[in-house]
Amino acid sequence: MNPVILFILGVVFVAIGVAASIALHELGHLVPAKLFKVRVTKYMIGFGPTLWSRKKGETEYGFKAIPLGGFVAMIGMYPPNTQDGSVRPSSTGMFQTLATEARSAAHEEVGPGDENRVFYKLPVWKKIIIMLGGPAMNLLVGLVLTAVLLMGFGAATATTTIADVSKCQVAAGETVDPDSEACKPTPAAASGLLPGDRVTSFDGKAVTSWEEMTSWIRASSGREVQMTVERDGASVTTTVTPVLSARPIIGVDGRPEKDADGKAKYQEVGFLGIGAQTEMVPQPASTVLPLAGENIRQVAGVILNLPARVVGVAQAAFSEEPRDPNGPISVVGVGRVAGEVAAMEEIPVQARLGALVGLLAGLNFALAVFNLVPLLPLDGGHVAGALYEGVRRRVAKIFGKPDPGAFDIAKLLPLTYVVASALLAMSALLIYADIVKPVNIFG
Structure with missing residues (x-):
């Protein structure tokens, strides 16, 4: 569309x-x-001139021109004036006059x-x-x-399938041309991992969730481990060595944590250079x-x-x-x-x-x-x-x-x-x- x-x-x-x-x-x-x-005399959606209204019983229901709110009008919102209900002279002050007029209006109906x-x-x-x-x-x-x-609808949940493989190792806040000599391949790219691969095991342990595997990767910097993926129906095993890299610290709410100056917090952890495919998974009540x-x-x-x-x-x-x-x-x-x-x-x-x-x-x-x-x-x-x-x-x-x-x-x-x-x-x-x-x- x-x-x-x-x-x-x-x-x-x-x-x-x-x-x-x-x-x-x-x-x-x-x-x-x-x-x-x-x-209740009025039930209105919006403010300003009335576009449409219909009275049912003692209440008028309708829509007004400015759709920035609404109101319900009830009689006697304020106590009546202590005198005869007429507006007092302006010599008593503008604020007093406003209050007097509001009380009178609240009792008109x-x-x-x-x-x-x-x-x-x-x-x-x-x-x-x-x-x-x-x-x-x-x-x-x-x-x-x-x-x-x-x-x-469900919540977007990471699966164990690789969505993307980063080509270059890039420091936080920097960019590198993938076709330049400055591009140092990520461990994932160097080991031949591809988008669409479904990870089945890491370092001899069965992979059941992306979050679990991420924690293993972060704890394995500098160590050579075996990684098995399913590709086009076949099992493929490769060797990867996570590198130490500064990665954002993710809070319990799923968002990057920030310091007092509003800057993202980082920590040195193992890094492969892969991202997960997500799918909408219904959540419990x-x-x-x-x-x-x-x-x-x-x-x-x-x-x-x-x-x-x-x-x-x-x-x-x-x-x-x-x-x-x-x-x-x-x-x-x-x-x-x-x-x-x-x-x-x-x-x-x-x-x-x-x-x-x-x-x-x-x-x-x-x-x-x-x-x-x-x-x-x-x-x-x-x-x-x-x-x-x-x-x-x-x-x-x-x-x-x-x-x-x-x-x-x-x-x-x-x-x-x-x-x-x-x-x-x-x-x-x-x-x-x-x-x-x-x-x-x-x-």
């Missing part, structure tokens, strides 16, 4: 997946809100019989469940997609949670260092510096990566589909973790407000003071606007960077 068509299909696949992830996130808020009898269906009157635990419903849904989706990836946990850990690490990473993106976008492949990217960047994966015709279709599913799983974990940041307007900010309300009421009860009532989260609107503006600016920067200097994941 045409690579351009494959690229477009990959982008469309992820675009639909992103829309579905946002819709399910908002569904995670909608369902408990309705279960707790809060009146409160009608007869809705007095006990407003959000602010809910017990603290119900508020927390509603607000955690969105991130919880994304976590669930991420887990399901991870299970589909590992148990359905026991592998799902560890991989999901590692994915969440990596996302949390990016978010904890988000300000510094965004500065790095800005520096790269407006200079000759390269983008950090492990840094944040926008939905535009995600779409581009998906398109590149889909267009890699040298990779089996199963592996490409698995990679796209894994991309969506990671995206859902990112949505879940990011929305738990305890800042408004994110879900974590509302959870923090509810927890503060619970603590305040409990302290008042312990000291025999009157119940202070629901916490007026509208007082935090100035902070909300600051955070929202920062998020919009960050999104614009990431989109710009993903257009002018996209992340180079595949080298």
